[in-house]
Amino acid sequence: MTTAIEITGLSRRYGSTTALDDVAFDVEEGTICGLLGRNGAGKTTTLSVVAGQERPSGGLVRVFGHDPADDSRVAARTSFVKDDQRWPDDFRMREVLAVGPAFHRGWDAELARSLAADLRVPEKTPVKKMSRGQASAVAIVIGLASRAPLTIFDEPYLGLDATARQLFYDRLLADYSEHPRTILLSTHLIDEMESLLEHVVVLDQGRVRLDCDVDDARASAYAVAGTTRAVTAFLDGRAVLSTHGIGGLTTATVEGAADERVRADAAAAGVELSPVGLQQVVAALGSASAASSAVHHADDGDDFAGPTTPADADRRTAQEGARS
Amino acid sequence: MTTAPLTARSRPEEARAASRTAPVVRLHFARRLNLLLVPLFVIAVTLAVSIVIQVAIQRAGVDVGTVEYAAGARQNPGVAWALSGYLVAMGVATVASTFPLAAALGTTRRDFALGTALTHALTALYLTAVFVGLLGLELLTSHWFGGFYVFDVNVLGAGDPAVLAAAAFLGSWLALSVGGVFGASWLRFGPRGPLAISVVTIVVVAVAVLLAVPSIAAVADAFRPWWLAVAAVVLIAVSVSGTFGFLRRASVR
């Protein structure tokens, strides 16, 4: 498997603000990678640097082996329509369809046309004057129809209704299946988009908090619930990401795998464990109390026993079957 | 884990790097109507206004047939200035409002600067053709059937099509390029950009004038019209490289 994007020690400062601080992760070619995190975490900045639209203050970024900043070999193979993209005056869907093929060799005119129709993009309205959802639809048409080897989406769903979003996910999956390429997208709608992703990178305050496959990400934390007293006792010495309590009841999200020992401890403490969805993991990582927790990367194999091979999965199922 | 091997794939890409300016030109001309028709409209309006003004002058009792009248009428520079103003504005738009989309579709700053310069040159060529055509029409119709001097004016060569062509081409390209570099400075520095250019220009011109004043008579004697052509070419070159310079560090807003 080749690496499409390599990022090492990336930092980006704007005056006295640090948007990105020592960010490092890789994106395998031909995978769908999700960039997750709170607003202001640094997702758009990261995407801009990868797309070559911004220069890093420090660190190394390689896209297809080249520095993406101002390299036409990267630019020709990248599509990145930002969520706050600015459009020329009087630029309508018609112009988009006419100009797309000039920039992207793999542009599929039929796909562009049918997507624009399905997403109900108005033909005569200048993109500048379109609603948020319509403009997002235009960005989606460009992103998908370009078939760019590196396609970047920045919160592509903004303003889209649920039907349009589902359409986008379906078309994205369908086209990606037939024409695999590297797709990097940032999203807040983790519940909705989780199943589309293969790999996730979670950013918080300009730093990488999680960088692994989706399954490992979900297995990287668990939830515990019970009486406040029992839970507090259980949490002692564990990496707590977030807590939520009302009166005598508390739930908390804890970093780590819910392995045999943890389950035994929970049973002893009289608290209940449950798995967490990716949305919860990301939300917990983004909360203030998680700020001090360490970073987890895919190769930190000892930290959590998330299944990575079918053999592991078998073992895990057997283990879980033993759980009461 | 290896990075995607580009050695085999990059050679055709490198060959294609030269043609990455073509998409930029295509992008600018996507809105052909704006780029090509509106200047025509501006010219047409200026033509009409010039004729109306000259009708008024003639009505005041001036004798159209005399050589003095022709010489006086040829002082009218209307069309050149009206169009220049519009072209500067268009130049700003070609850079400021088109660069973000070009960047999104996949363009380097160098390709964008070159592609935009090429677009400006092509537009200037088109306008030159229009001007030459209209000059021909003016001469053929004995100055629009009434002694109205619009294209046959001193600033455009007093009826000489070669001079008119050179002036129209260089003038148009210069106006567009100047607009372009202002647009690029805005992308780089926001509102302070164009302000900075203006200030620098004023300072440079002031210094040049001060230096030239002692020898102003000698300069006036030696002055040749083609100096203007050279100056235009130099300014175009400065503007294009200025555009590239500003874009290099501009963030894509």
Next chain:
Amino acid sequence: MFDDGTPIFQQLADRIAGDVLSGTYAEGDQVASTNEFAAFYRINPATAGKAVNLLVDRGVLYKRRGIGMFVAEGARERLAEQRRASFAAEYVRPLVLEAAALGIDAAHLRRMIDQETTS
């Protein structure tokens, strides 16, 4: 369609295995391609691929090059065998523990089981 408990590929594999076990897919039948599963369940093709590979490893499915994925001969029996092996841990143990928690003694439990199996 998929919950948070186990990896999605695991759940998909279980679902397909369940279909084989119940006879929805007969032995020798062709099953949907990885891309079709991905599109149908709206999941990443790589995830669907992992599920299919898991079942291939377990001998439930096999691939015919250029044609597609098929249910292997003897897959039902193999699956039933695998599930029988974990039956005790997955079903019996929880049953016993729950009965104990409710104060149902072993004899009573046996009577309940007899009742269920005969009716």
